[in-house]
Amino acid sequence: CAFSGAKLGGDGAAVAATVAARLPIQTNVAPSAPRFCGFSGARLFSTAAAPAPGKRVASKLSMLMNKPNIFAESTMLANKYNSANLGQGFPSYGAPDMLATYLTQENVTDIRPNGGFAFQYSVPGGSFQLRDVVASHYSEALGYGPPAAPYGAPELKESSTTSAVPPLTRDGVLVTVGGQEAIYTALSAWTDPGDKVAALTPCYDGIFASASLQDVEIVGVETRPDPEGKQGWSWDEAELRAALKDARMFYITNPSAPTGSCYSVDELNQLATILEDYPDVVVVADEVYHHAILNGAEYNHVSSFLRDRTLSVFSAGKSFSCTGWRVGFIAGPPDLVGPCRLVHTAINFCPATPVQHALTALYTDGIQSFVTANSEVLNKKCEKLCHVLGKAGFTVHRPDAGYFVVAEVPASLRERAGTDCDVELAKWLTMEVGVTALPLTPFYTAPPSDPSRVFLRFAFCKDDATIGLAAERLAALAHTPLAPFLGGATKSAPTAAAEPICAFSGAKLA
Template identity: 30%
Template sequence: MTQGRPLLNRRLAEFGTTIFAEMSALAVRTGAINLGQGFPDTDGPEEVREAAVRALRAGHGNQYPPGPGVPELRTAITEHQLRRYALTYDPDTEVLVTAGATEAVAASMLALLEPGDEVIALEPYYDSYAACIAMAGATRVPVTLHPEPSTGSYRLDLDELRAAVTPRTRLLLLNTPHNPTGTVLTREELAAIAALACERDLLVVTDEVYEHLVFEGEHLPLASFPGMRERTVTISSAGKTFSFTGWKVGWITASPELVTAVRSAKQFLTYVSAGPFQYAVAEALRLPDSYFDTLRADLRAKRDLLSGGLAEAGFEVYRPAGTYFVTTDIRPLDSSGDGFAFCRSLPERCGVVAVPNAVFYDHREQGAPFVRFAFCKRTEVLAEAVSRLKGL
């Protein structure tokens, strides 16, 4: 304490150590299988890794790369958006490369928000969203996705979303495919969100890092809907698509005005990062469709393996339409519905680590009985985890 104040900025006082750090440390201490944190246990394509090696040896990116990102990657990003979604962007003025999608979210919040602004986010939400909104001095307004046991999925109530908008609402922060629930927003839902944003003159930041991991339905960028091209910041990254999460290469695509605003904040965060990896990701984005199809099929099979095993173990399972996480309700196994206690005891009980979803909620009671498992692991690891979980 100095001058009677805590050392930590009050805006961050509620956050503390992330649940991922706690659960990963628990996995190491107990030797448990870590299905808590969302990172693959194998590297991505060999040709992409070799592209990074070539860049390092050729001296490409070993010094500071350009602030907006290397031209090769910015061009590859615009080609990807055009080929996949018929969205046209200028690589020089409408793309910004970031240190992963997490920095893209942080820079967007710091650039576009001021104290007094409200941000609507779908809960449960990736935990950095709340921290980034707080650092910007804005107020988060959660709209809860509702679990539907009859369908084994989560649902967005559009009436609740509309009711959450006030004169202070500045921005909608969306994530589809959605972590942790695996929800993929439908064309009808996205059209309604687009209409609301236009009607109320709202900015939208969309986190689309799981865009290539959709098992049911289709991924539709919000920026492709009428009236949204000029008011949407679209975020994605290489980590989830190419299984190189440690490279931390993300990006935004948006109008020149929005890119300029976000870049103004981003330049004082990392300034630049991941120089050689940017060249490798440029090559990765140009991989043939067969790569993306194989990735999706592999993860769909792993989803089914883990989902089936969790159901056999006694969990109520919400089978995801996208991402690489499965949400479960623990109450058939633990009537207390205390996800925190359940996750902290699980490694000792059966040698598996998961994450309690309550940490992703403002309304903690809404998420209390739900627990998230990651299936972005080798098939034999998932099979062993399933075997252990049956001991419950």
């Protein structure tokens, strides 16, 4: 199994011969103990073998080398089988034309008196202009006072508001290379090797790699879904307190990734009350999907309940359907953001300056019309996919926001596939049905508490043709007999001595 390490069926030698040229690093693998990805069949690096002299890599890379990237593996398999790929969370329907105008030479060179600066380094924390407009955009939503005047209005730089709470200013904003670097930077600034980070799971899996590189342990706190998919995903207070007891940081995705749940006012008030008992814990609120609210769902930023201890993470790529722009933000109290800026400067100094200038123009002109229109587009795609999944027998956990639908696989479909392991089910769905989804277990730190419930994640941020093709193929599930995936569990019970169990899903494997 790609994620548990349990042995799956198949001829390892034959697989190794097929993929030998693709992974040259496997020359370091001991022949007596080959390991293969249960999803793609690719041979994995083994730390048991001694690397060639001069080629010893850092031990902290062992997790990255031994655990395959589910996104890359699923895409590789989708391409091989010409599957309708609903795996990765990037829009395939293209960004709106208006975004291209913000990257024209005229636009990026006219923001400053000397336009040539648009093609040089910005200041390390991000350009003053962009940080000012981002601070203005988020100030009140994050629980700060009314925004101060933007860059370029010196006579108004000091806020004239009488609010007791100061506004968010540029000193509380850091521009990063995407949301992922923002998370890595926050971990680097506020944790030491050996520290623990409590995290609500399932969550964005990128934090696992970032934590591994810094020898930080992620302690998962499982959120559990309503049995009928109607009430979102909720945590257990006792489990959360146990995880926070020795934690240095608390990580929460809101809207939740990958489930799409938005935490309610009551839940966030409860969270704030709990965290009062753990005053040294820094909160990282990953809110990259907050501009993709569906069906008018209620949304509240974590910082509006925990302002003085929260680093909020945002992504321009997710907000504006331009993930290739690679710009993210950290917003929070200057004393929390300052150390993050030091780390960011040491890593890459600054994001691309022309893109920063383009985003400045976008925020200055106003983004609400775009956000509203984009949410409407996403909502229509989500409704269609939810309808099709429901007709195919899945229990759909309808999201409040984001790019994804999490659906529970019915027992009848698991029986047809011959497996209860979500990793194998995802592979079977790609190979036999022609639709690619992701298993949910890679987004956890430990096996979900109820192995009888199996979930897959489907991305609906795709062009109409891809969603239409997926809909046709999923609709056929109700009528077409499909062969079980050969790597799945057989229906006959294995002997007790040969009963490998998936460490994530708890399912029996072949």
